[in-house]
Amino acid sequence: MGVDDNSESKLKPSVVLTGSANESYGPCIGLVDIGVSQSAFLFRVSLPSIRSDQSQLKCEIQRDGKVCIQGVITEGTGMLEGISSKCEMKVEKFCRPGPFTISFNLPGSVDPRLFSPKFRPDGILEVVVMKSMNTGDSVDARAPPS
Incomplete structure (x- = not known):
């Protein structure tokens, strides 16, 4: 097993979903892709049906590389309004x-x-986050995505 084989297995994170994200039956919420460069990590998280202006979305990143994304899904009520009519959803995915x-x-x-x-x-x-250059750094960050 080469070094690259081990690195690739680390890029397949164990993702934990709670709340509404764990009860999705439609487009998958919480799918994660991770990319690595010499100086940074890039990760992408699938958040379908989430509106950034209403979801109270927060992303917290800790020094050890733990990422926690929190939010609130506000859509999904049983009524949809179209151009000229209202529809009651019979199947919600x-x-x-x-x-x-x-x-x-x-x-x-x-x-x-x-x-x-x-x-x-x-x-x-x-999200792009820079790799740690100093192991004594103990600051955690919290910021809403733009």
Whole structure:
């Protein structure tokens, strides 16, 4: 087994979903992709049916690489309004409304002060966080994605 084989297994994080994220029957919430460069980690998290302006979305990154994403799903009521009519949903496959958390670990330590979150219009939270250059750094970061 080469070094690359072990590194690839670290990029498949164990993702923990709670709340509404754990009860999704439609598009998967909480799918995670992780990329690695020499100086940073990039991760993308699938958050379909979540609106950044109403979800109270927060991303917390700890020095040891633990990531916790929290928010509230506000959509999903049984009524939808169209251009000229209202429809009552008989089958709901999207996440139910309510709070959720998604947590996973990056494959190394980071400097949580140096991260850049972006919530894309396609429902993907994309974050770049710099790798730790100093193991004595004990600051944790909390920021809403832009």
